Amino acid sequence: MTLQTDVFGEWTAEVLAVRSGRWQPERDRAFWQEKAAHYDAGQPPLPNTVAWLRERLTGAASLLDVGAGTGRLTLPLAGAVGRVTALDHSPDMLAVLRAKGPPAYLHLRQQELADALQDPTLPPHDAVLSAWSLAYLPDLRGALTGLLRLARRDLFLLEDDGVGSPHVTLRRQLAGQPRPTRASSLRRALHALGAEPEHLQIPEERELTFPDTAALLAQARLPLGAAEALAFLRPHLTPEGEGWRYRWTFDVHALHVPLGTRP
Numbered sequence: 001m002t003l004q005t006d007v008f009g010e011w012t013a014e015v016l017a018v019r020s021g022r023w024q025p026e027r028d029r030a031f032w033q034e035k036a037a038h039y040d041a042g043q044p045p046l047p048n049t050v051a052w053l054r055e056r057l058t059g060a061a062s063l064l065d066v067g068a069g070t071g072r073l074t075l076p077l078a079g080a081v082g083r084v085t086a087l088d089h090s091p092d093m094l095a096v097l098r099a100k101g102p103p104a105y106l107h108l109r110q111q112e113l114a115d116a117l118q119d120p121t122l123p124p125h126d127a128v129l130s131a132w133s134l135a136y137l138p139d140l141r142g143a144l145t146g147l148l149r150l151a152r153r154d155l156f157l158l159e160d161d162g163v164g165s166p167h168v169t170l171r172r173q174l175a176g177q178p179r180p181t182r183a184s185s186l187r188r189a190l191h192a193l194g195a196e197p198e199h200l201q202i203p204e205e206r207e208l209t210f211p212d213t214a215a216l217l218a219q220a221r222l223p224l225g226a227a228e229a230l231a232f233l234r235p236h237l238t239p240e241g242e243g244w245r246y247r248w249t250f251d252v253h254a255l256h257v258p259l260g261t262r263p
């Protein structure tokens with residue numbers, strides 16, 4: 001007998017257990033109000049992921065980016081399609097996108113995803129993308145069912161499995177915290193809905209520079225002595241003047257559900 005776990009129930013329980021309460025849309029919007037201005041500076045570039053998506057978007061006439069944020073992916077992808085909708089519930093994240101001067105065929109839509117999925121004025125698009133935007137939605141079944149309905153040709157979900165950076169991974173291990181497995185959960189959820197996603201791990205690189213060892217250790221916040229922490233980080237470090245260049249690779253998990261036929 002195989003034991004079927006309820007991925008949707010597990011997801012809801014995890015989302016509701018988050019102390020910040022960001023499953024409440026007003027809390028999430030307040031979070032992004034604080035972060036919006038600095039979001040881009042704290043994010044790694046994703047050249048390989050963008051190239052992969054651009055290739056998959058060939059021939060698509062429209063793209064809906066759900067939780068588009070500051071347009072980190074929307075803008076580099078916009079040139080690949082003729083019509084783009086950037087949907088986000090945070091006015092502050094969309095204000096950053098707007099300030100970048102998006103092309104006229106990129107339509108900004110400030111709306112809660114749950115409302116958008118019930119809104120007949122939001123038409124289906126050839127491709128729908130959700131990149132790191134489902135994490136605090138309690139109703140994953142409703143969200144994915146709605147996104148599958150809105151996607152005429154392709155649905156793309158991007159997420160992490162695990163946290164990526166060596167220092168945060170070690171910090172979690174030492175604290176006995178389990179590795180986050182959101183990408184795996186999304187894959188199981190799509191499978192439960194009868195969709196068979198292609199699952200790719202796209203390698204990307206992250207690099208931070210620090211003027212000195214103290215600044216590096218302050219960022220890493222490892223519960224170890226300075227020498228031990230430095231020894232752990234050393235394989236990822238290159239000396240630079242008095243300081244360090246800290247580089248690591250991580251995987252973006254891309255789930256692609258092909259729907260309908262391609263031209």
Ligand SMILES: C[S@@+](CC[C@H](N)C(=O)[O-])C[C@H]1O[C@@H](n2cnc3c(N)ncnc32)[C@H](O)[C@@H]1O
Binds near residue numbers: 088090137
């Ligand atoms: C982690 S950011 C990712 C932004 C962008 N996709 C990227 O990869 O840079 C998550 C974005 O999703 C938006 N978001 C989260 N929950 C949402 C919801 N229920 N409805 C609409 N937007 C939502 C947030 O406002 C935020 O801009």
